[in-house]
Amino acid sequence: MYDTDNMKKLKMQRILLYVFFAILTLLxxxxxxxxxxxxxxxxxxIQQGLSLIPSDSAWANWTHLRDQGFNIFQGYGNSFFIxxxxxxxxxxxxxxxxxAFIAYDFKGQKFIWTIILLLIMIPTQVSIIxxxxxxxNLDLLNNYIPLILPSVASAPTVFFMKQYLETIYHPALVDSxxxxxxxxxxxxxxxxxxxxxxxxxxxxxxxxxxxxxxxxLPLILINERSMYTLPMLVQLLTTDGYRTExxxxxxxxxxxxxxLLLIYTFLSRYIIGGVxxxxxxx
Amino acid sequence: MATSTETTTEKDVxxxxxxxxxxxxxxxxxxxxxxxxxxVFFLIFNxxxxxxxxxxxxxxxxxxxxxxxxxxxxxYTTLLNNQLYRNSVVNTFILWVINFVPQIILxxxxxxxxxxxxxxxxxxxxxxxxxxxxxxxxxxxxxxIFRSLFSYPRGPLNLIMLDWGLISTPVDFYRxxxxxxxxxxxxxxxxxxxxxxxxxxxxxxxIDDSLFDAARVDGATDWQSFTKITMPLMKPIxxxxxxxxLIGGLQIFDIPYLLTGGGPAQSVETMMIFIYKQxxxxxxxxxxASTASVFLLIMTAVISLFIFNSFRERSTKxxxx
Numbered sequence: 005m006y007d008t009d010n011m012k013k014l015k016m017q018r019i020l021l022y023v024f025f026a027i028l029t030l031l032x033x034x035x036x037x038x039x040x041x042x043x044x045x046x047x048x049x050i051q052q053g054l055s056l057i058p059s060d061s062a063w064a065n066w067t068h069l070r071d072q073g074f075n076i077f078q079g080y081g082n083s084f085f086i087x088x089x090x091x092x093x094x095x096x097x098x099x100x101x102x103x104a105f106i107a108y109d110f111k112g113q114k115f116i117w118t119i120i121l122l123l124i125m126i127p128t129q130v131s132i133i134x135x136x137x138x139x140x141n142l143d144l145l146n147n148y149i150p151l152i153l154p155s156v157a158s159a160p161t162v163f164f165m166k167q168y169l170e171t172i173y174h175p176a177l178v179d180s181x182x183x184x185x186x187x188x189x190x191x192x193x194x195x196x197x198x199x200x201x202x203x204x205x206x207x208x209x210x211x212x213x214x215x216x217x218x219x220x221l222p223l224i225l226i227n228e229r230s231m232y233t234l235p236m237l238v239q240l241l242t243t244d245g246y247r248t249e250x251x252x253x254x255x256x257x258x259x260x261x262x263x264l265l266l267i268y269t270f271l272s273r274y275i276i277g278g279v280x281x282x283x284x285x286x
Numbered sequence: 287m288a289t290s291t292e293t294t295t296e297k298d299v300x301x302x303x304x305x306x307x308x309x310x311x312x313x314x315x316x317x318x319x320x321x322x323x324x325x326v327f328f329l330i331f332n333x334x335x336x337x338x339x340x341x342x343x344x345x346x347x348x349x350x351x352x353x354x355x356x357x358x359x360x361x362y363t364t365l366l367n368n369q370l371y372r373n374s375v376v377n378t379f380i381l382w383v384i385n386f387v388p389q390i391i392l393x394x395x396x397x398x399x400x401x402x403x404x405x406x407x408x409x410x411x412x413x414x415x416x417x418x419x420x421x422x423x424x425x426x427x428x429x430x431i432f433r434s435l436f437s438y439p440r441g442p443l444n445l446i447m448l449d450w451g452l453i454s455t456p457v458d459f460y461r462x463x464x465x466x467x468x469x470x471x472x473x474x475x476x477x478x479x480x481x482x483x484x485x486x487x488x489x490x491x492x493i494d495d496s497l498f499d500a501a502r503v504d505g506a507t508d509w510q511s512f513t514k515i516t517m518p519l520m521k522p523i524x525x526x527x528x529x530x531x532l533i534g535g536l537q538i539f540d541i542p543y544l545l546t547g548g549g550p551a552q553s554v555e556t557m558m559i560f561i562y563k564q565x566x567x568x569x570x571x572x573x574x575a576s577t578a579s580v581f582l583l584i585m586t587a588v589i590s591l592f593i594f595n596s597f598r599e600r601s602t603k604x605x606x607x
Binding site: 014021022028029032033035036038039042050052053054097098101103104105107109110116119122123125126127129130131132133134135136137138150153154156157182189192213216219220223224236238239241242253257260261264265268272273275276279280 | 318342480533
């Protein structure tokens with residue numbers, strides 16, 4: 005008797021929780037859904053009422069957006085170029101740095117490690133004014149270099165890579181290659197990097213998304229319209245050209261989130277796994 | 287956390303063994319070569335800009351001037367007397383508190399439900415990925431989404447509330463200090479509670495199962511073992527979440543800037559918006575913006591030191607065990 009009562013209570017609890025989770029799931033999705041649906045509706049339709057069913061004005065909205073000079077493909081291209089370059093640099097040099105900490109004993113190791121830990125905690129935004137002025141002095145405004153090269157020194161990635169290497173590295177791994185006379189750099193390329201593939205994949209996703217989403221730094225450094233990154237294009241949607249053209253504005257927002265939504269449907273498992281792995285290792 | 291203990295023991299082994307191999311000695315110099323790119327780029331793109339920012343805070347560099355003259359602490363006194371700046375500090379903290387308190391509560395509840403073995407919920411992987419979704423979306427786009435959802439007079443939310451008879455005339459959300467702050471905090475909450483709950487869950491799953499088994503044998507309820515075992519053991523990880531969230535919260539810029547530009551009445555003008563506006567709009571007061579950055583740096587450093595110390599305590603405890 006007591007047991008069945010308990011079971012009933014448990015079942016009830018479960019149902020309530022599922023309902024609650026479903027509500028939170030809707031909360032995550034509905035804003036995007038409304039934006040995507042409104043991207044297919046005309047301005048009068050949007051003004052009339054809310055709908056969750058797409059309409060037929062997507063093409064008209066798209067043409068209007070294009071006529072406003074909203075060059076989304078250029079935005080995708082610019083953002084992709086910056087994010088991909090920054091990610092490759094940060095993956096390679098972070099692994100190299102992490103490997104140095106694991107495989108060798110050298111003076112100043114502790115000191116540099118302390119710097120890395122401090123860098124993780126102190127965001128680069130606090131020195132953004134000095135960074136801007138320094139780049140202006142070097143005549144590097146309207147240039148992608150300041151958006152890409154700093155990722156060679158990416159402290160959080162080094163931290164993650166070192167944690168990963170600690171779990172897989174063993175001197176025996178490299179000793180045989182050493183006896184064969186391989187150089188240290190070659191050992192890193194042929195033995196260590198392939199072993200780090202899972203960690204590289206995780207950090208590639210996070211590094212790419214972080215760079216793709218970066219807004220403040222390009223906002224400060226880039227003025228040239230043809231060099232705008234995607235978040236900077238999005239910011240243009242707040243200007244007067246879209247005051248009444250709601251459909252075009254929604255189309256612009258929808259196009260800016262579409263690549264990420266698409267990537268997420270395929271990679272969400274890895275991303276969640278990466279967040280979990282990252283947090284355990286703290 | 288079980289993994290990190292394992293890691294340390296493995297590292298000990300890894301450190302002891304190579305000492306026996308004499309030839310390894312010659313290769314240690316490679317450590318310098320491999321760390322060199324990181325160190326050089328750190329010096330150029332991190333270290334130098336930080337000290338340049340500090341230097342600028344002691345100068346009069348503003349407008350289109352090219353020469354910076356040393357003015358001592360003048361900018362610091364100017365800034366401390368600047369009501370707009372003092373408000374921006376207060377705004378930043380208000381926005382963080384309104385977002386963080388509900389965020390950590392919901393994250394803890396979700397972590398508790400997801401890890402509860404008696405409930406044994408299905409599909410947690412799916413729900414986790416749905417709750418995390420907003421976090422990966424470009425903050426600039428998110429700001430635009432909420433700017434249009436809450437727009438006046440015929441934004442989607444106004445339309446639906448009119449439709450359901452909840453209101454009789456449209457509400458201009460972004461004219462009210464209260465609702466604008468609430469929306470900014472809600473967006474932050476919405477973007478981050480999923481991430482926080484995943485971190486907390488990882489922490490809970492790291493707790494030794496035998497503790498819970500022992501509690502169950504002693505007749506503890508789920509809730510009791512949650513509050514008496516889980517919560518105390520989760521203190522360090524909660525502290526970590528709190529500090530990283532606070533440091534992130536101090537930097538908040540994209541959302542309030544693109545939502546209202548800091549208004550109404552500068553109610554969501556945060557420290558970063560203040561810095562940005564000082565440096566890149568109007569008078570281009572790079573000196574004042576630098577000074578505000580130095581204050582931000584000091585706040586961040588103090589908070590970071592706090593977490594540094596708590597981690598040190600944790601590792602010494604671990605060593606004792």
